[in-house]
Amino acid sequence: MSSKHVTISLTLERLWQFSLQYYSVREVKEACLHLQNHFKGNVNLLLLLKWLDEQQVCFKEQDWRKVEECLGRSETLLHDYRELRRKLKFHLPDTVYRESLQFELQLEKQQQSDLVDCINSIELTVNHAEPLTLRYCRQLGGEQLYTAFSDPIDNIANQ
Known part of the structure; x- marks a missing residue:
């Protein structure tokens, strides 16, 4: 199969809105937090x-490291x-605790x-x-959590 270059329109606002909608599903939120707290995953x-899965695109194997490295600036602080x-x-x-949650969201x-x-x-393909x-x-090491993320967002939103 050929790896045809794909152009997508990813903006911060588009990802943020997608994240808010997707994360609002209880099963997804619980799986995300489990991945974060027990497997050191990044939500x-x-x-x-x-x-990216919803867009049916991916990046090259050699770009995994670059994607993970871009978290370095903010991951320790967060x-x-x-x-x-x-x-x-x-x-x-x-009130102060709620403000601290708002800052964490920022x-x-x-x-x-x-x-x-x-x-x-x-490059995406x-x-x-x-x-x-x-x-x-x-x-x-948390492959069993994937079931919470496997449904397309349209299926989850309509449940």
């Missing part, structure tokens, strides 16, 4: 990969902030911006192989 990367927020949860007034959005920039800088979300779950 924003998984959401990006799901978006991880450390998330840990601090969790530790302070029961010591902060509700960090998440910045990370998605980094991912969008990265994806828009590499039609995906004739397995879904990227399955590959990522398998890579982390």
